[in-house]
Amino acid sequence: MPMAFRNAGLTFGLFATFFIGAVCTYCVHILVKSSHVLCRRLQTPSLGFADVAEAAFLVGPEPVQKYARLAKATINSFLVIDLVGCCCVYIVFISTNLKEVVDYYTETDKDLRMYMAMLLPLLIIFSLVRNLKYLAPFSMVANILIATGMGITFYYILYDLPTISDVPNFASWSQLPMFFGTAIFALEGIGVVMPLENNMKTPSHFVGCPGVLNTGMFVVVLLYSTVGFFGYWRYGENTKASITLNPPQNEILSQSAKIMIAIAIFLTYGLQFYVPMEIIWKNTKQYFGSRRLLGEYLLRILLVIFTVCVAIAIPNLGPFISLVGAVCLSTLGLMFPSVIELVTIWELENGLGKWNWRLWKNIAIIAFGVLGFVTGTYVSIQEILEAK
Template sequence: MSEGATEATVSYNPFEKRNLTHPTTNIDTLIHLIKGSLGSGILAMPLAFKNAGLWFGLGATITIGLICTYCIHILVKCAHLLCQREQIPSLCYSDVAETAFLAGPDKVKKYSWWARFSIDLFLVVDLIGCCCIYLVFVATNVKQVVDHYTNSDYNVRFYILCTLAPLICINLIRKLKYLTPFSLIANLLMGTGVGITLYYATHDMPSVSDRPAIAELNRMPMFFGTVIFALECIGVVMSLENNMKTPQNFIGCPGVLNFGMATVVVLYTSVGFLGYLKYGDETKGSITLNLPVEDFLAQAVKIMIAVAIFFTYSLQFYVPMEIIWKRTQHNFNEPRDFAEYAIRIGLVILTVAIAVALPNIGPFVTLIGAVCLSTLGLMFPAIIELVTYYDVPGYGCCYWVLWKNIALILFGVIGFLTGTYVSIVEFTENLEEDLKSLI
């Protein structure tokens, strides 16, 4: 890099070049970040601890939370450096990968298109999968309450279908700024619901000696996939950072990211530890399903959390819709509003159809976590940093950046392979049971 180019790079401030019509404040971004992380995954944490053991689950969850947060730091830090180096105001996740590969060593330049396509594909599959999972959580909890008070027994698929009309309405909102009130309401409801759930979990608790400290090795992949799914919010991170009024406050100390992820990890660890300690082998896929059916407060919790997760759908939906619209908008004539609304409605219908077809949530959660989030949350940030820093400023003393990123990639590959295998086996078994019940 020439001296003149270096001076131009240093003087270029990408944050000053962003032209945002509806920027989000630090508080807005924190609310969205917590909401993007604090979804249905928190309800599955006791089941994750069941698959890991009480004390191993505690230590492993905190460790995975730190690793996930660190990988987000890597991605955002590389994005800032590439924006400054290439004099670009902002980059989405796939833009970061493509730009890094194009500016990297000659041998990787030809893979820039593959990097962009792979990340966009995994993001769409991951977040559409999350939306489907959210619908099943909402329907399952609402079904329990309705069945209790009406003595009915409608299939959970019926309740999933009932979400279609309100989902279409809320997902016609196109600006992230206007989704902030829904995220705030969702955070309040989720926080209240989780607080009450912890109250139930801490009532008449058994001794920690009654629960195994570590589970069988063959159950660990289910734990890994569930925790990665629960904690990883990398799919929405770049969209949140790109929409900030003060993006320089996103990372750093304390920073929006650190504060938000610390809050999320503490909540997830608490729910997982206390939930499994309370219910043991009786722990279900969602801790709300363990709450007493006859208790009015417990029923209220299920409704609060169902509404919170319903509102979270819109934030998860925002990124895949943004990716798909960018790739398809040039095919439509101006004005394009009708086409965008049609795609939004079509995607919502698709998620509802998938949730209706696959309402058994456990293996689906692990599969999404293992396949998409091991790739997006662990492997790709490490690869992007390797390409970005191959000569500026280098890999550090004893090439520690190189060895650290190789370790992250291997960790992601192990989680990808083991989690995928276990979830596919369980998914196949449950699908066979569903087919038999239908016949």
């Protein structure tokens, strides 16, 4: 987020982060409400994200009904690309932090890609855990490490802050696509929304006022805004792609924070890897016949190797994060929920509202998503190519 603020400016970044957070939250609301409408119409207890899209098209206007399976496949594809992309970002993040520490104490300058290759055997072993229950303890340890590491990082951020007037309030129009991609990567988590709501003891508490969704998103946006605002204020134009890379290298405390957060991200790789693997396996297991267990393990190993190869090919953390955010999360988080709502309410009586306000509102969100997708993708790819 401090890198996102560097591409937006201090004041503009603060307001834009809250704006994007509000839009993302609203899109989750319309997705969940569309799911409730469709569950009632189809008399089914719950639906996943891709299932909501398929159901919306199945019961929607007749011209779009034939695209129901395509809608489901499209969302599943983007979910896989998004989550696999996040796994690749994790690998770059872990390797970058480890390189900073190891190179400093060994007085060497090894290629970042070597650290990624060294992670491969450990990631393969970790990815072979098939039961989500066994991944939960690793997540708990990761939470503790993240909290401790970020506490240490904040100590360095808040120590000796420069004059705030020296930090620009607005960067430039050309840098805003990078801000959009990075911010939406941090804030958007629509892939976990439907499983979360479907598994709640009282799903009615998820939406509403204040509700689990509004409360959770407010806390998340507030935390990210705080880290972004103070991180950029402290380091200005020297802000790096990960704020953990900014504190001084010659202090054990700051180096320990990098190690803690690198280990924490490594421990959460299994959870991030679990969802795309589940989607891929569900759609390919029939091809393995009686050797399904062997096939699943083989597929897991190949997917891990693929994520490491992509990370090695694109080792530039900042533009990589922005690219994943622009390509996947602007579609999943902004465009698809709006399309699903339009298809769901199109034939309902007064579904579009007075003066068709829901139609114009969703067109505006889709246009915003398309703008972020096109500009963010273009600028991110340009930055990646220039860095090579």
